[in-house]
Amino acid sequence: MAQSSQPPAKLNIGTAKEPPKLRGFMHDDFPIIRQACIRLGLCLAFATLLIGGTHFFYLQQNELQLQAQTELSQAQGKYTYATNEKNDIREFQPAYIQLVERGFVGEEKRLDVVELIQTIQAKYRLLPMSYEIFPQQTVALDPATPSGELELRASKLVFKMNLLHEMDMLNLFKSLRERGQFINQSCAVKTSNAVSANLLPNQLEAECSLQWVTMSRRVAADLAPPAQTQ
Structure with a gap:
């Protein structure tokens, strides 16, 4: 039985492909958004500073308002007291003058x-x-x-x-x-x-x-x- 004289087939072994390279966020992606993050951080810091300043200003104004209300209440109380004293003087002055003239009010003479x-x-x-x-x-x-x-x-x-x-x-x-x-x-x-x-x-x-x-x-x-x- 005759054998074929064909040469053995050659395996075509090429070079192995390299595995896909993994992307890193800090190395590959962050540089893209770094400027935006910096701007966002500045905006947040500015907003925090603005909110804190506004709150501090509000507390100061609230304290000044409370102080002004207290002073107003005290002034109203003094005005009411002075008005009552004025009315009392007007009401009791004739009787007081009469008592002074009679010698009841004052030192002995x-x-x-x-x-x-x-x-x-x-x-x-x-x-x-x-x-x-x-x-x-x-x-x-x-x-x-x-x-x-x-x-x-x-x-x-x-x-x-x-x-x-x-x-x-x-x-x-x-x-x-x-x-x-x-x-x-x-x-x-x-x-x-x-x-x-x-x-x-x-x-x-x-x-x-x-x-x-x-x-x-x-x-x-x-x-x-x-x-x-x-």
């Missing part, structure tokens, strides 16, 4: 009271009398009563007098009350045992105690806070 007693005695032709004004004392008020810088004071005034009749005593007290705040405390009247040389009716002897009340400002030492001892 003892010389004026002495002259007033002499005037009353001459006006009603009263019999000789003696009187004594005791030292002034502070009147204790109820702590719940608002008195501010004012305090109530009283001086005891004791009269010893001879009377033709009771009206002499009543006229004296009435005239005193017209010029001051005199409050009757006690009064004892009895018939005199003395014999009148002029055959006058039996005289009366009276011993009366009054409180002369005034209101004035406290002494500066009383207004000062107490000293603290260590």
Whole structure:
């Protein structure tokens, strides 16, 4: 059997292809968008700075507004207080002036009271009398009563007098009350045992105690806070 004489077929082995090269983002893609990212970062930074500045400005303006509202409220409160004081002064000024004229408001004027007693005695032709004004004392008020810088004071005034009749005593007290705040405390009247040389009716002897009340400002030492001892 005849064999073929063909030469063996040659394998055509070419060069092997290289695998596809992988693309890296930072190496291949980022350079393309690097400028855009930089611009985006700058825009974000600028936007953050702008938002922060706006917020800071808003807080400042809000604080200034609150301060302005507080000052406005204080000014309105002072205006209301001044208006109320003005109305109170207008309402109570006549009564206050009357109390000052009567000697209730202010310091004691003892010389004026002495002259007033002499005037009353001459006006009603009263019999000789003696009187004594005791030292002034502070009147204790109820702590719940608002008195501010004012305090109530009283001086005891004791009269010893001879009377033709009771009206002499009543006229004296009435005239005193017209010029001051005199409050009757006690009064004892009895018939005199003395014999009148002029055959006058039996005289009366009276011993009366009054409180002369005034209101004035406290002494500066009383207004000062107490000293603290260590």
